[in-house]
Amino acid sequence: MCRYVSVLCGAVAVLLTVLSGSAVAQPSSDSNRAPLRIMHFVLSGTVPLERAREYVNQAQAAGFTAVQVLLTDGVRLDHAPWKPVKTAWTKAQLISWVAYARAHGLDVIPEVKLLTHQEQFFQKHQPGLMFNAVSYDPRKEGVYQVVFGLLDELIDALHPRAIHIGHDEAFGWTVGQVAKWLKFGEVMAPADLFARDVERIHGYLSQKGVETWMWADMLLDPAEFPGASSKHLHGMAAGYGKAVRNRLPRDIVMCDWHYGDEQGSFPSMAVMQSEGFRVIGATWKREETMRNFSRYALSRKAYGLMATTWFHVQRNDRDLVDWIIHSSGRLFRNPDAAVPPRPASAASPEGHGRTAP
Numbered sequence: 001m002c003r004y005v006s007v008l009c010g011a012v013a014v015l016l017t018v019l020s021g022s023a024v025a026q027p028s029s030d031s032n033r034a035p036l037r038i039m040h041f042v043l044s045g046t047v048p049l050e051r052a053r054e055y056v057n058q059a060q061a062a063g064f065t066a067v068q069v070l071l072t073d074g075v076r077l078d079h080a081p082w083k084p085v086k087t088a089w090t091k092a093q094l095i096s097w098v099a100y101a102r103a104h105g106l107d108v109i110p111e112v113k114l115l116t117h118q119e120q121f122f123q124k125h126q127p128g129l130m131f132n133a134v135s136y137d138p139r140k141e142g143v144y145q146v147v148f149g150l151l152d153e154l155i156d157a158l159h160p161r162a163i164h165i166g167h168d169e170a171f172g173w174t175v176g177q178v179a180k181w182l183k184f185g186e187v188m189a190p191a192d193l194f195a196r197d198v199e200r201i202h203g204y205l206s207q208k209g210v211e212t213w214m215w216a217d218m219l220l221d222p223a224e225f226p227g228a229s230s231k232h233l234h235g236m237a238a239g240y241g242k243a244v245r246n247r248l249p250r251d252i253v254m255c256d257w258h259y260g261d262e263q264g265s266f267p268s269m270a271v272m273q274s275e276g277f278r279v280i281g282a283t284w285k286r287e288e289t290m291r292n293f294s295r296y297a298l299s300r301k302a303y304g305l306m307a308t309t310w311f312h313v314q315r316n317d318r319d320l321v322d323w324i325i326h327s328s329g330r331l332f333r334n335p336d337a338a339v340p341p342r343p344a345s346a347a348s349p350e351g352h353g354r355t356a357p
Contacts, residue, residue: 036304037332038066039325043074045314046087056101062329066107068164072120079149082123091157098158110154111164114147115197132186134171138197148204155208165201168215168352170194173237191239195247202249216254219245220268229261250276257282261289266296278303285324287342295335305332319343
């Protein structure tokens with residue numbers, strides 16, 4: 001009898017330990033899984049369907065497990081607010097490409113530029129719904145009639161596990177950014193409206209059983225990370241940075257992009273992980289950054305790594321795009337792997353949302 005009681009007590013203790021541990025570690029419950037490896041490209045302007053299928057073939061060969069595709073005027077959708085180009089894919093073609101990617105073992109994450117970068121979403125066609133020249137106004141219900149209509153269409157057509165909602169580069173955090181992106185007398189969207197917009201869209205997607213992914217730059221204040229490169233930490237305006245992070249649900253996946261950093265550590269990833277977020281590290285075309293961020297992210301058991309190509313697809317920089325896919329695929333698995341030299345390319349700005357330099 002004593003032996004049975006001892007066994008029972010031991011079992012209860014183990015159960016309590018497991019339950020307690022899972023309660024504490026819930027945000028990183030999948031920390032033992034292999035990280036996602038995501039290839040990112042922009043479906044804007046003319047991107048031939050066959051070329052997009054080649055990306056799938058290359059990504060599969062390079063060891064990627066998913067593709068994130070930014071949807072804008074390169075595809076015709078019934079509820080999209082943008083004006084499609086003449087050569088835009090039909091919805092049927094988009095569905096067929098997604099099926100092709102999945103048949104090759106790649107998950108597909110659609111991205112839509114919400115709140116910010118409205119040159120790619122509303123495209124100046126809805127002036128009455130705008131807060132300023134580049135951001136829509138979350139206080140206006142008409143915004144969500146458009147946004148939710150498009151999200152419903154994507155969910156019904158593609159059945160994605162997640163949708164990436166953008167929210168990068170809310171322009172106006174420096175005098176130079178204000179002068180470049182906003183009209184005279186305009187101000188950037190306040191942090192409260194930014195957070196309210198994320199919360200509302202996240203709530204809507206959650207009801208549909210779809211994860212929310214977003215870019216993290218507006219949630220990161222350079223003052224919080226002394227010694228780190230501040231180039232892509234844009235949450236320095238009043239109320240942004242940690243204050244917004246504190247408001248957001250922890251099941252949002254944060255995509256932490258660093259494109260030209262030279263350091264070996266990326267504390268923004270570690271801090272967001274410690275707060276309970278799953279974090280994906282995103283790189284672009286600088287080999288040193290790709291190596292260092294891959295090494296750091298793998299050591300942190302990050303949720304994933306993402307290789308972006310941005311406007312190089314639209315510029316038809318095929319050698320460079322091919323190099324990004326091949327080299328990132330290798331470095332995301334082994335940061336010490338040998339990769340060929342990067343093809344020569346014109347210097348270009350390291351910002352998001354641009355389909356042309």
